[in-house]
Amino acid sequence: MMTKMWGSESFMEFGIFGSAQAKRGGPSDDSAVGFREFVDRNISAEKLGYKSSFVVEHHFTGFGQISATLNLLTWIAARTNTLRLGTAVLVLPWHNPVLLAEQIATLDLLSGGRIDIGIGKGYRLNEFDGFAIPIEESDERFQECLDVMLKAWTSDQAWSHDGKYWKFKDVVVEPPTHQRPHPKLWMGAGSDRSVKQVAALGYNMLLGQFDSVEQIAQAIDLYKREVESHGRVYDPKNVAVARSLYILDSEEEYEKALQARMAGRRRTQELTKRPGFEDTREAALLGTMYGSVDIIRQNIQELMDIGAEYVLLNSPNGLTSLETFALKIMPEFSSNLTPASP
Amino acid sequence: MMTKMWGSESFMEFGIFGSAQAKRGGPSDDSAVGFREFVDRNISAEKLGYKSSFVVEHHFTGFGQISATLNLLTWIAARTNTLRLGTAVLVLPWHNPVLLAEQIATLDLLSGGRIDIGIGKGYRLNEFDGFAIPIEESDERFQECLDVMLKAWTSDQAWSHDGKYWKFKDVVVEPPTHQRPHPKLWMGAGSDRSVKQVAALGYNMLLGQFDSVEQIAQAIDLYKREVESHGRVYDPKNVAVARSLYILDSEEEYEKALQARMAGRRRTQELTKRPGFEDTREAALLGTMYGSVDIIRQNIQELMDIGAEYVLLNSPNGLTSLETFALKIMPEFSSNLTPASP
Numbered sequence: 001m002m003t004k005m006w007g008s009e010s011f012m013e014f015g016i017f018g019s020a021q022a023k024r025g026g027p028s029d030d031s032a033v034g035f036r037e038f039v040d041r042n043i044s045a046e047k048l049g050y051k052s053s054f055v056v057e058h059h060f061t062g063f064g065q066i067s068a069t070l071n072l073l074t075w076i077a078a079r080t081n082t083l084r085l086g087t088a089v090l091v092l093p094w095h096n097p098v099l100l101a102e103q104i105a106t107l108d109l110l111s112g113g114r115i116d117i118g119i120g121k122g123y124r125l126n127e128f129d130g131f132a133i134p135i136e137e138s139d140e141r142f143q144e145c146l147d148v149m150l151k152a153w154t155s156d157q158a159w160s161h162d163g164k165y166w167k168f169k170d171v172v173v174e175p176p177t178h179q180r181p182h183p184k185l186w187m188g189a190g191s192d193r194s195v196k197q198v199a200a201l202g203y204n205m206l207l208g209q210f211d212s213v214e215q216i217a218q219a220i221d222l223y224k225r226e227v228e229s230h231g232r233v234y235d236p237k238n239v240a241v242a243r244s245l246y247i248l249d250s251e252e253e254y255e256k257a258l259q260a261r262m263a264g265r266r267r268t269q270e271l272t273k274r275p276g277f278e279d280t281r282e283a284a285l286l287g288t289m290y291g292s293v294d295i296i297r298q299n300i301q302e303l304m305d306i307g308a309e310y311v312l313l314n315s316p317n318g319l320t321s322l323e324t325f326a327l328k329i330m331p332e333f334s335s336n337l338t339p340a341s342p
Numbered sequence: 343m344m345t346k347m348w349g350s351e352s353f354m355e356f357g358i359f360g361s362a363q364a365k366r367g368g369p370s371d372d373s374a375v376g377f378r379e380f381v382d383r384n385i386s387a388e389k390l391g392y393k394s395s396f397v398v399e400h401h402f403t404g405f406g407q408i409s410a411t412l413n414l415l416t417w418i419a420a421r422t423n424t425l426r427l428g429t430a431v432l433v434l435p436w437h438n439p440v441l442l443a444e445q446i447a448t449l450d451l452l453s454g455g456r457i458d459i460g461i462g463k464g465y466r467l468n469e470f471d472g473f474a475i476p477i478e479e480s481d482e483r484f485q486e487c488l489d490v491m492l493k494a495w496t497s498d499q500a501w502s503h504d505g506k507y508w509k510f511k512d513v514v515v516e517p518p519t520h521q522r523p524h525p526k527l528w529m530g531a532g533s534d535r536s537v538k539q540v541a542a543l544g545y546n547m548l549l550g551q552f553d554s555v556e557q558i559a560q561a562i563d564l565y566k567r568e569v570e571s572h573g574r575v576y577d578p579k580n581v582a583v584a585r586s587l588y589i590l591d592s593e594e595e596y597e598k599a600l601q602a603r604m605a606g607r608r609r610t611q612e613l614t615k616r617p618g619f620e621d622t623r624e625a626a627l628l629g630t631m632y633g634s635v636d637i638i639r640q641n642i643q644e645l646m647d648i649g650a651e652y653v654l655l656n657s658p659n660g661l662t663s664l665e666t667f668a669l670k671i672m673p674e675f676s677s678n679l680t681p682a683s684p
Contacts, residue, residue, distance in 0.1 A: 024518035062514060071416050094441065101414050252644065
């Protein structure tokens with residue numbers, strides 16, 4: 001296992017990830033409030049020194065997760081200057097690949113190349129049911145959508161596609177992306193096999209939302225070896241490790257935060273219907289950094305020690321923990337900055 | 343025919359319409375320049391007193407018209423405060439109705455209800471060919487997409503749809519729109535039959551991009567009578583008349599502007615392949631207001647006299663004509679404002 005010491009040349013970068021809440025059913029203002037709060041949080045995060053914001057895509061949740069991810073990111077992009085706009089992840093099986101390629105290219109151009117495109121196959125059964133797409137088609141649909149998007153971004157000459165799910169004839173897709181040949185692609189990886197696939201494809205890797213530090217260490221190590229075995233240079237900033245962050249000071253707060261996380265996991269499981277779901281405290285704690293500033297500092301040091309240099313923080317209490325983290329912890333692990341107050 | 347006199351209680355409102363240019367094939371910066379210029383034009387238009395910006399949706403044009411219309415509008419919305427964001431028009435047959443409803447609702451929420459949704463069936467053959475959708479299906483696809491979008495916006499309870507082109511099962515679409523029950527819908531109308539349809543549906547009407555003043559007068563008159571025959575109150579602001587505006591001062595400039603319009607019409611016709619295209623000066627002049635400030639003032643007075651109270655200006659020379667118009671003509675026809683310099 002690779003280890004890095006604090007004080008060495010390496011440094012860490014931090015982003016945020018998550019979703020706004022825009023529930024329906026109440027007066028419209030309730031939904032707009034969730035969006036506004038999320039936009040403000042992103043603007044503040046940029047000022048605090050966070051590098052990026054990765055936003056989910058989900059549909060039909062009943063609790064208002066973001067559905068039109070690229071539109072929300074476009075708004076945030078127009079209100080920020082340096083923040084990278086990430087998707088975590090766009091679920092390709094739902095999308096017309098040409099329309100999606102156009103939307104991504106448009107935001108990439110408008111933002112001066114600030115997009116990072118996390119892509120996935122989908123996993124929630126309620127979404128497959130809702131879109132009336134058999135979950136068995138997810139691999140094939142993912143692959144076909146990705147193939148077409150890559151053609152759309154990179155072809156200046158007319159091309160056609162006669163696939164199983166999509167057909168296009170004699171088209172050149174506009175506009176082009178700003179980043180060439182296309183924005184960086186990011187994929188999650190939940191097994192050795194998928195870590196190897198992501199490395200083989202040359203994509204960046206999203207890790208760890210529900211993984212232990214040991215699992216992340218193994219995945220980073222494998223990914224690094226695989227990238228190098230393909231003759232490429234490994235860049236630790238190409239792996240983003242997702243953690244849930246809650247800075248708190250009492251047993252009572254801790255218990256409340258953990259119970260909320262357990263409730264959240266159950267709520268998601270009702271939509272996902274994934275077999276083998278473990279509704280335990282231990283399972284819920286995977287992926288969390290809940291504790292005092294000192295505890296969180298140790299958590300980050302652990303991540304640094306296993307070679308994680310890019311961490312995405314999801315904060316259940318919004319800007320509160322993100323601000324404390326940025327002011328009290330981030331500077332020790334970052335190269336440069338004394339963050340400004342938001 | 344209804345006539346209105348300047349100085350009466352009625353007043354006019356003005357918006358802009360058109361497209362950014364983001365051509366592909368050159369260095370990426372060429373494309374971004376077109377986007378940036380368009381965004382700046384919209385910000386300036388708001389300051390000059392324009393009420394709205396209506397943006398086209400087109401694909402595979404080869405000259406870089408806007409494809410991801412809602413994304414560009416989202417960026418513009420985030421950079422403006424009062425400007426209404428219009429589509430002219432979203433071509434429903436290209437879109438998954440649930441994804442489109444989510445995108446529209448997201449922008450509507452973020453912008454505080456500033457969206458106007460112009461919708462259409464598509465008319466360019468190269469787009470139908472490119473998407474591999476038979477042009478014969480455009481009516482059916484339009485109708486099905488619209489039906490599903492309306493359900494998506496207005497249903498707080500789970501619904502299903504088992505249509506010819508789309509299936510959805512047991513879904514509630516998030517987020518809700520800000521405007522209730524949904525953003526205003528606008529449709530173009532090119533015949534008495536379609537004017538009657540738009541009135542019957544209770545939608546607003548887009549008119550005149552290539553029509554004479556007489557044709558517009560007839561359409562407004564018919565629409566008003568039809569709206570009232572359905573027991574609703576006619577509001578002249580629910581009809582938007584599109585005109586191409588070029589303020590110029592010499593025969594030479596006039597000829598150049600006209601030749602450019604003729605070239606533009608030919609370029610579009612190559613994509614559209616519509617039978618009966620007339621490549622004449624007379625046909626190209628329909629829909630234009632090209633001339634001195636005095637001429638344009640007369641053109642606007644003519645539109646006011648036939649009951650047009652909402653005019654959308656497309657300016658081939660960008661902000662130049664829009665600024666002159668706002669400073670020298672708009673105040674005489676508007677209720678309130680002395681526009682600020684941009």
